[in-house]
Amino acid sequence: MSLVTTRAAARRIPWGWILGLGIPALIFVRIYYLVAVAGERDLAFFLGAALQAMQLGSLYALIALGYTMVYGIIRLINFAHGEVFMVGAFTSYFLFTLAPFALPWALLWSALLAWGVTFVLNLWRGSMRDPLVLAGGGVAFVAFAAVLSTSGLNWLAAMLLAMLTTGVLGVVIDRVAYRPLRGAPRISLLITAIAVSFLLQNTGLILFTRNQTPYRPGTSWTEFLQFDVAAGTVYTSRLVFLIPIVTAILVAALTLFVTRTRLGKAMRASAQDAETAQMMGVNVNRVIATTFLLGSMLAAAGGVLWGLNFGSLNQPAVLGILPGIKAFAAAVIGGIGSLPGAVIGGVLLGFLENFVTALFPRTGDFPGLTEYKDTFAFALLIVVLLIRPSGIVGEDLSEKV
Amino acid sequence: MPGERPIARNTLLTLGVVAIVGLLLAWAQGVGGAKLNDTLALFAIWGIAALSLNLVNGTTGILSLGHHGFMLIGGYVTALLILPDSARQQISSSARSAMTPFTLGLSVEGAFAALGLQALTTPGTLWVRFLVALLVGGLVAMVFGLIVGIPSLRLKGDYLAIVTFGFGEIIRLTASTSLFAPFTNGALGYAGVPSEFGKSLGWTFALLGITLFVLTKLKFSSHGRALQAIREDEIAAEAMGVALARHKVMAFAISAFFAGIAGGLWVSYLSAARLDFFLFFLTFFFLVAISVGGTGSYTGVLMGTAVVVFVQQYGDPLEQTYPLETWFALVGALVLAAGLGGAWFRRRTRLRPVWHPLTVILAAIGAVVLAVALLAPNWAPFDGTFQAFGMRRILLAVLLITIMALRPEGIMSRAEFSWAWLLRERTAEPSDEERAQDAWLSNPDLNRPGGAADAGGAGDAGDAASTAVGRYDYASDHPSAQGDPLPRALLDEDGPGAHPLLERGSKPRDVQRYGSAGDPAFHEDGSEGAPEGVPEGAASGPDPEDADGAAGDARGDERQDEHQDERDDEGRA
Numbered sequence: 001m002s003l004v005t006t007r008a009a010a011r012r013i014p015w016g017w018i019l020g021l022g023i024p025a026l027i028f029v030r031i032y033y034l035v036a037v038a039g040e041r042d043l044a045f046f047l048g049a050a051l052q053a054m055q056l057g058s059l060y061a062l063i064a065l066g067y068t069m070v071y072g073i074i075r076l077i078n079f080a081h082g083e084v085f086m087v088g089a090f091t092s093y094f095l096f097t098l099a100p101f102a103l104p105w106a107l108l109w110s111a112l113l114a115w116g117v118t119f120v121l122n123l124w125r126g127s128m129r130d131p132l133v134l135a136g137g138g139v140a141f142v143a144f145a146a147v148l149s150t151s152g153l154n155w156l157a158a159m160l161l162a163m164l165t166t167g168v169l170g171v172v173i174d175r176v177a178y179r180p181l182r183g184a185p186r187i188s189l190l191i192t193a194i195a196v197s198f199l200l201q202n203t204g205l206i207l208f209t210r211n212q213t214p215y216r217p218g219t220s221w222t223e224f225l226q227f228d229v230a231a232g233t234v235y236t237s238r239l240v241f242l243i244p245i246v247t248a249i250l251v252a253a254l255t256l257f258v259t260r261t262r263l264g265k266a267m268r269a270s271a272q273d274a275e276t277a278q279m280m281g282v283n284v285n286r287v288i289a290t291t292f293l294l295g296s297m298l299a300a301a302g303g304v305l306w307g308l309n310f311g312s313l314n315q316p317a318v319l320g321i322l323p324g325i326k327a328f329a330a331a332v333i334g335g336i337g338s339l340p341g342a343v344i345g346g347v348l349l350g351f352l353e354n355f356v357t358a359l360f361p362r363t364g365d366f367p368g369l370t371e372y373k374d375t376f377a378f379a380l381l382i383v384v385l386l387i388r389p390s391g392i393v394g395e396d397l398s399e400k401v
Numbered sequence: 402m403p404g405e406r407p408i409a410r411n412t413l414l415t416l417g418v419v420a421i422v423g424l425l426l427a428w429a430q431g432v433g434g435a436k437l438n439d440t441l442a443l444f445a446i447w448g449i450a451a452l453s454l455n456l457v458n459g460t461t462g463i464l465s466l467g468h469h470g471f472m473l474i475g476g477y478v479t480a481l482l483i484l485p486d487s488a489r490q491q492i493s494s495s496a497r498s499a500m501t502p503f504t505l506g507l508s509v510e511g512a513f514a515a516l517g518l519q520a521l522t523t524p525g526t527l528w529v530r531f532l533v534a535l536l537v538g539g540l541v542a543m544v545f546g547l548i549v550g551i552p553s554l555r556l557k558g559d560y561l562a563i564v565t566f567g568f569g570e571i572i573r574l575t576a577s578t579s580l581f582a583p584f585t586n587g588a589l590g591y592a593g594v595p596s597e598f599g600k601s602l603g604w605t606f607a608l609l610g611i612t613l614f615v616l617t618k619l620k621f622s623s624h625g626r627a628l629q630a631i632r633e634d635e636i637a638a639e640a641m642g643v644a645l646a647r648h649k650v651m652a653f654a655i656s657a658f659f660a661g662i663a664g665g666l667w668v669s670y671l672s673a674a675r676l677d678f679f680l681f682f683l684t685f686f687f688l689v690a691i692s693v694g695g696t697g698s699y700t701g702v703l704m705g706t707a708v709v710v711f712v713q714q715y716g717d718p719l720e721q722t723y724p725l726e727t728w729f730a731l732v733g734a735l736v737l738a739a740g741l742g743g744a745w746f747r748r749r750t751r752l753r754p755v756w757h758p759l760t761v762i763l764a765a766i767g768a769v770v771l772a773v774a775l776l777a778p779n780w781a782p783f784d785g786t787f788q789a790f791g792m793r794r795i796l797l798a799v800l801l802i803t804i805m806a807l808r809p810e811g812i813m814s815r816a817e818f819s820w821a822w823l824l825r826e827r828t829a830e831p832s833d834e835e836r837a838q839d840a841w842l843s844n845p846d847l848n849r850p851g852g853a854a855d856a857g858g859a860g861d862a863g864d865a866a867s868t869a870v871g872r873y874d875y876a877s878d879h880p881s882a883q884g885d886p887l888p889r890a891l892l893d894e895d896g897p898g899a900h901p902l903l904e905r906g907s908k909p910r911d912v913q914r915y916g917s918a919g920d921p922a923f924h925e926d927g928s929e930g931a932p933e934g935v936p937e938g939a940a941s942g943p944d945p946e947d948a949d950g951a952a953g954d955a956r957g958d959e960r961q962d963e964h965q966d967e968r969d970d971e972g973r974a
Contacts, residue, residue, distance in 0.1 A: 077559045180806040187464050190559050192805045199798035202791035367579045375574045378567040385560050
């Protein structure tokens with residue numbers, strides 16, 4: 001009885017309808033004003049902004065998937081995920097700028113990659129001593145060593161290798177930092193995640209660089225592109241096709257994995273109730289490791305695309321922070337714990353963030369809202385957490401007694 | 402002796418220690434050199450901030466990550482109000498400056514001059530203006546604490562942490578926008594803030610002492626107990642009548658106030674206010690201090706702060722340039738240690754095989770790298786040098802990860818340092834004979850009123866009976882009595898004076914606490930000195946059930962009533 005009343009009371013204000021219809025309506029009114037009344041911008045400008053928003057939103061979605069998967073299973077806000085993204089970006093940078101490597105480095109790196117391959121094969125075969133797993137690891141080691149020590153890499157190969165490297169990093173982080181804390185209070189886990197994030201930031205400063213780094217893999221995908229529409233000319237780049245397509249492929253692969261495979265089923269079961277899943281024979285630790293593997297791989301892909309999109313990487317200590325926290329905001333907006341939610345939230349955040357600056361440009365004395373872009377993301381995160389912590393498609397997360 | 406009650410003793414001890422610390426600080430400021438002086442001042446400033454964060458994170462159990470935002474507000478307000486006239490002129494004459502005349506006019510000096518208090522505008526009375534500015538800075542930070550706290554404290558756990566983090570970042574990002582640049586001077590900030598306060602050990606440590614005093618008093622007040630109840634179980638606390646929202650917001654506001662004070666001192670310490678002095682790393686450092694020292698323990702937090710400040714100030718050898726072979730030797734040693742440590746861990750947790758392939762591989766790689774680096778330092782690949790900026794923060798991060806994995810409650814756990822704990826009776830392990838005697842004396846059958854072992858010796862049979870019942874309850878029920886190292890026989894030998902602990906313990910209120918409180922006969926007897934009263938040392942002595950005396954003891958302290966705590970408060974310093 002009391003439950004029913006609470007629900008009714010909570011539903012009295014239809015925030016979903018208000019925001020879902022109100023914000024687009026406001027945006028349209030503002031666009032109409034800028035285009036038709038003030039005549040400051042043409043419609044093509046907003047088309048370009050929308051395309052750019054799609055690009056940015058795809059990047060947020062890729063990173064947000066890692067947050068949402070980890071949160072779904074171990075209820076941890078993985079503060080270090082932004083730094084994993086940073087490591088992915090820099091790994092790919094070193095792969096396509098420095099390859100071919102000297103033999104010792106090639107061997108070291110391919111050992112790491114081969115271990116990643118073994119881990120993946122192990123997930124599939126179920127045992128580390130399976131001949132196929134060992135053979136696969138050995139073959140991978142030789143193949144990677146041969147490739148890394150002899151030939152250069154284009155951005156796609158660099159992206160795939162960076163994804164594998166970063167996936168291994170994610171698994172190691174889980175094993176070393178988070179797994180000892182299974183069953184500990186969630187706050188302890190969160191503090192550890194903050195420490196891991198700090199560790200990775202400063203290790204990145206030592207190992208990678210201390211400066212802003214240009215990110216130019218020499219691909220034609222970054223070339224500028226302009227096309228005329230009825231309302232004017234849209235200026236953009238070929239990335240406007242590449243980034244959403246790569247994101248769509250990765251998200252489709254992830255969805256297939258989660259819905260169609262045994263391990264994906266185990267993952268969903270663990271997200272629903274880890275304890276019961278364990279009783280049903282699911283190796284929850286392995287599922288969690290897989291989650292970290294997949295999330296980190298997606299973050300690395302996001303890092304590569306981020307580098308392509310912006311043409312440079314910020315220094316390691318700050319590169320991961322803002323994308324990380326914004327992607328987390330995206331995950332919360334979509335509904336943390338839900339995969340489609342993360343994608344929806346990412347795209348939505350990309351749109352809102354881009355349109356905040358596009359709708360309020362610098363005019364005369366008014367400096368524009370560009371400098372409030374980051375503040376806006378934080379504010380949006382706070383507002384969503386305060387008003388509707390379950391997000392757009394998320395379940396009710398209220399704490400039970 | 403009757404006059405020497407523990408409160409007086411503890412007060413004297415505390416005052417003595419304060420005097421000694423004061424003398425040491427005076428020495429450090431005089432002849433200790435600039436580095437030591439800076440380190441100690443930094444310890445005090447960060448100590449204030451860490452203590453204030455501990456009120457929220459440790460005592461109330463709310464993870465707040467926005468502390469650097471409150472420090473920023475306190476720091477900027479203090480800097481704006483205390484900035485000397487010459488620095489103001491420099492800012493206003495600078496073409497880049499965005500400061501408005503209104504902002505430039507905001508100063509304590511101007512306010513005093515307008516009020517006609519010319520005496521307080523001289524250079525000699527700068528300290529008055531600094532104090533006022535510090536207080537205003539703290540209060541403004543407190544207002545922001547309320548603004549942030551009231552909406553966000555409805556959330557719980559990690560969501561709350563994220564929201565506070567978001568607010569902390571919003572404060573910093575907003576301060577840099579053109580809207581607030583007239584007040585904050587954008588990214589340039591203020592230069593020329595008087596540094597004689599933030600670098601003065603007298604000022605910083607006095608404020609640290611005040612903070613410690615206020616926060617420990619708060620912890621052991623009824624409000625503080627409500628906060629601790631919230632930490633233990635929010636739902637249960639609410640059921641017991643604790644007003645959740647009010648207490649959380651109160652804790653948050655007080656914490657923000659002291660954070661603002663720390664921010665003001667921090668700005669003075671750096672003699673400038675800039676936005677990049679208030680990044681998230683500050684909150685991270687305080688988080689390390691709290692987690693290492695003991696979540697919820699103020700004295701522990703100071704220990705943790707000492708660790709953090711030591712690493713920060715004296716860790717620069719870690720970040721100097723070294724030849725490559727040194728780095729390889731270091732990495733090799735770490736990898737080797739990781740392999741061996743893994744094997745040790747597997748052995749301790751009874752995992753088989755102890756020598757897992759991964760541990761073997763790690764140990765082998767580490768050993769090879771270490772050996773090569775040590776034996777062939779002139780090998781060609783080792784030509785060159787390397788400098789590792791950020792090593793100190795890595796060290797702190799690793800420390801935090803290790804602490805969270807091995808001892809998440811920190812060194813001190815929730816215990817506080819107290820004189821009662823420090824001066825507790827440390828007797829040797831009782832001999833077998835004493836143990837036997839002890840067991841015999843604590844035999845409930847023998848201890849029954851009128852029983853053979855009732856050597857209470859209080860004279861009158863009727864009174865003695867009720868007294869003995871009180872003592873019996875304690876002796877058999879209190880866990881610390883089970884293995885009390887103090888032989889029972891000592892208690893009753895020659896009355897007061899036979900044993901130092903006896904004298905202190907022979908007060909009616911201590912007996913009453915464990916005895917039959919409602920029995921008037923008991924009071925009459927106790928007021929005479931209650932020779933068989935329970936010695937206080939036994940009440941707050943080492944708890945044999947607990948392996949670590951410190952933690953066990955103070956947990957015992959917390960269980961006891963206000964009298965005990967009042968006495969202990971004197972010792973916390």
